[in-house]
Amino acid sequence: MAEPTQRRAETRQRILEAAGRLFREHGIDGVGVDAVMKEAGLTHGGFYFHFGSKEALAAEVSQSLLERAAKTWDEISRSGDRHAALERIVRYYLDPERVASAHCCPLTTLGPDVARRSTSRKAVGGALRGMLDALTRCLPGRKRQRALTALSTMVGAVVLARLADDPALAEAFLDAAADSVLPAGRAFNHTASEVEQEQV
Amino acid sequence: MAEPTQRRAETRQRILEAAGRLFREHGIDGVGVDAVMKEAGLTHGGFYFHFGSKEALAAEVSQSLLERAAKTWDEISRSGDRHAALERIVRYYLDPERVASAHCCPLTTLGPDVARRSTSRKAVGGALRGMLDALTRCLPGRKRQRALTALSTMVGAVVLARLADDPALAEAFLDAAADSVLPAGRAFNHTASEVEQEQV
DNA sequence: TGTACATCAGTGAACGCGCGTTCACTGATGTAC
DNA sequence: TGTACATCAGTGAACGCGCGTTCACTGATGTAC
Numbered sequence: 001m002a003e004p005t006q007r008r009a010e011t012r013q014r015i016l017e018a019a020g021r022l023f024r025e026h027g028i029d030g031v032g033v034d035a036v037m038k039e040a041g042l043t044h045g046g047f048y049f050h051f052g053s054k055e056a057l058a059a060e061v062s063q064s065l066l067e068r069a070a071k072t073w074d075e076i077s078r079s080g081d082r083h084a085a086l087e088r089i090v091r092y093y094l095d096p097e098r099v100a101s102a103h104c105c106p107l108t109t110l111g112p113d114v115a116r117r118s119t120s121r122k123a124v125g126g127a128l129r130g131m132l133d134a135l136t137r138c139l140p141g142r143k144r145q146r147a148l149t150a151l152s153t154m155v156g157a158v159v160l161a162r163l164a165d166d167p168a169l170a171e172a173f174l175d176a177a178a179d180s181v182l183p184a185g186r187a188f189n190h191t192a193s194e195v196e197q198e199q200v
Numbered sequence: 201m202a203e204p205t206q207r208r209a210e211t212r213q214r215i216l217e218a219a220g221r222l223f224r225e226h227g228i229d230g231v232g233v234d235a236v237m238k239e240a241g242l243t244h245g246g247f248y249f250h251f252g253s254k255e256a257l258a259a260e261v262s263q264s265l266l267e268r269a270a271k272t273w274d275e276i277s278r279s280g281d282r283h284a285a286l287e288r289i290v291r292y293y294l295d296p297e298r299v300a301s302a303h304c305c306p307l308t309t310l311g312p313d314v315a316r317r318s319t320s321r322k323a324v325g326g327a328l329r330g331m332l333d334a335l336t337r338c339l340p341g342r343k344r345q346r347a348l349t350a351l352s353t354m355v356g357a358v359v360l361a362r363l364a365d366d367p368a369l370a371e372a373f374l375d376a377a378a379d380s381v382l383p384a385g386r387a388f389n390h391t392a393s394e395v396e397q398e399q400v
Numbered sequence: 401t402g403t404a405c406a407t408c409a410g411t412g413a414a415c416g417c418g419c420g421t422t423c424a425c426t427g428a429t430g431t432a433c
Numbered sequence: 434t435g436t437a438c439a440t441c442a443g444t445g446a447a448c449g450c451g452c453g454t455t456c457a458c459t460g461a462t463g464t465a466c
Contacts, residue, residue: 026316152377153349156354159356160307169329173352175345211410248453248454
């Protein structure tokens, strides 16, 4: 059956995904190696067979989560017309249900954690640029500056929506951000269920 | 000399400020009670004479940091003309030097940490609304929605600037955010040294 | 004014616990002859 | 084709350490008479 190196890679991937879930939910410092391994269905001792340290795992998790986002945005930005692509990205990113869950963008759940760790920060640079490139491609005028602002607005809105003590205020942040990023005149609609589930 | 209850209050304040510095720099989970007390010039045992638990300290630190910001914004928003007030708030908030330091806005350094702790989240709600009120007062048209967007853009830009691996990219986020939040035509200037140092 | 006692802020040793990491091991799978 | 050995993914006990919290204590300050 499964070639040995392939099995190893699969287990490694399972650990990476378990850590991705737990780190986003509790913060990197809020989750131990044993909890990650348990979530992956393993015992904690085997961790160091796959990763050199918890820091190395943190860097790789941040990188892989953001690269997945960048890849999805890139694909969407090249498909169909630009207005539809932008709306698809923004609508999914700011979907209130997703924002309230642990599946929202790692920039918003792990941003400060990543910023404090130089290895993680470096690991994430390429994907960050990739996300900006995709946004630039969709935005009217294709100006880099507009992409920088759009990403800032989206990230900030999600951070603030997660922090708000009141769901109405949370939705207000998300709605305002969508209105600001999407070209005027396009109504923003809450349900993102038609959009594919695995965008990031 | 110092009345007894006053001395107690002063020590308490010293702990609060020490924690404010360390929590913003290393995250709440990245700093122990003993480190906070040492930073305040005390031994760790006395901590529980002033606070019920580390969680209680975290909530109070978040609250006091944000309330100071809200108070400053409120004062600025009522002083002089609105355009100047807005520019003063935005320019200081997005000052690259301050963003690179640990003194930047707690929403950007502790946002996800606070969002995960319901006591901290509740403690912070009032100040968040206060910041929005102050922004609304300065913004052309005084529309709440514009304030929601402006705060999102500013918070996101600082999160992303701190996360960026390259200083040029960091400044690009901050510049783009300033251009977007300030009414068109007003050039943004990096040095915030003329602005008072203790704004937040 | 001076002594005796009470209060109170802060000390520092100690607690149980969970962390990140190491390591000797097991048992399943792959390879050699 | 069958046996003997090597490899390798994962186990689970153990390590030293630092965490959050407790507590008996000290020594300075304030109050009573």
